[in-house]
Amino acid sequence: MSNKPLISVCIVTYNHEKYIRKCVESIIGQSVDAAFEIIISNDASTDNTKLILDDLVLLYPEKLRVVNLVENVGPYKNYRILHELARGKYIAHCDGDDYWLPSKLRKQMQFFDNNGDCTAVYTNAIVKDEFDTEYNAIFNNWVAEKFNLDYLVEKGNFLNHSSMIYRRDLKDLVIPSSPKFIDYMIHINLAKEGSLGYINEPLVVYRVNTAESLIRNQSNNISLMVIDALRSVALMIPDRIRVNINVDYYSRYIIALIKRDKKYCQEMPKYVYEGVNVPFLKVCINILTITWKKIMRTYFFRKRENVLFPR
Incomplete structure (x- = not known):
């Protein structure tokens, strides 16, 4: 070689x-x-x-x-x-x-x-x-x-x-x-x-x-890292993207954290709002204000569609 x-x-x-x-x-x-x-x-x-x-x-x-x-x-x-x-x-x-x-x-x-x-x-x-x-x-x-x-x-x-x-x-x-x-x-x-x-x-x-x-062994950490990744590009996201953002995708990680970590649930507002910019706040609001029914329809694997990550 x-x-x-x-x-x-x-x-x-x-x-x-x-x-x-x-x-x-x-x-x-x-x-x-x-x-x-x-x-x-x-x-x-x-x-x-x-x-x-x-x-x-x-x-x-x-x-x-x-x-x-x-x-x-x-x-x-x-x-x-x-x-x-x-x-x-x-x-x-x-x-x-x-x-x-x-x-x-x-x-x-x-x-x-x-x-x-x-x-x-x-x-x-x-x-x-x-x-x-x-x-x-x-x-x-x-x-x-x-x-x-x-x-x-x-x-x-x-x-x-x-x-x-x-x-x-x-x-x-x-x-x-x-x-x-x-x-x-x-x-x-x-x-x-x-x-x-x-x-x-x-x-x-x-x-x-x-x-x-x-994913199996560090699900809580992964959820935080997905949200951090979103924060890293918040200023680069146009308004039209924030409006159409895939809330199913991001909400699965937020809900996973809430279900597994009560402390995170209590501190979520602080984590989201502390020291972040307005564009990111708009993204988070889009994600966090969707209905509970829609959140509960979001699964890691959707057998009815035969697609692991449906778009």
Whole structure:
């Protein structure tokens, strides 16, 4: 791997013994006509993940670079370590419990070739559970093939992180600067610099609610980080976007906090109003004044629509 690759694929893993082989081999099998490297950062897994990675390195020594951390550093530092090692002109990300379909990278590179203004390209995803059972669902229904920051903020975070590929010169926007990071903030940062591209075809398999899932294990923190992400762009949101904002998306996080944390419920007005600007207040008012009936219709997964994040 001495020659510089066009694409770096970054895989974060922790206790993914049931999934990591399929993840890695799905990337090895990509049909893209370009040189690419695969970098894996194993956050001191306590299961057999390391043994499986050792075996994969023997099978694919020219493709794989594995970092086995001696001590568990958590998802924030593991993500930083991994993406800082990427050398390619384009950098793709995949969580170790997800995997790709063979044409993913090829179709994303074609999209980049035809859309020089795009900072990143994402795809739709098939949804499965930790036992590999398919939900007969996709991650999104139809999404615009190119969109800007306004669209992303209006609709909420509908992007699958394991589908992301971005331009290397924007790496500083992707590598988190704080342990309180969420993929939505990464997407927002990339959208500040240009258009985001989207391929509606499902080219990723996303496993929902696995044992090591960030959503499953840090739901309260995620809710706060989603709201923080919204605050970060409040001044950039036009009035027309505030009026049409996807209250279903944002309210699910606010209600999750209220249901799990009575203290947060009591302090919500202080958190929302203290030291924030008027545009953000308008956004919060739109979210918080919707009817309780509408809030209760908002679920993390809506089986009747067969879409994980319906727009």
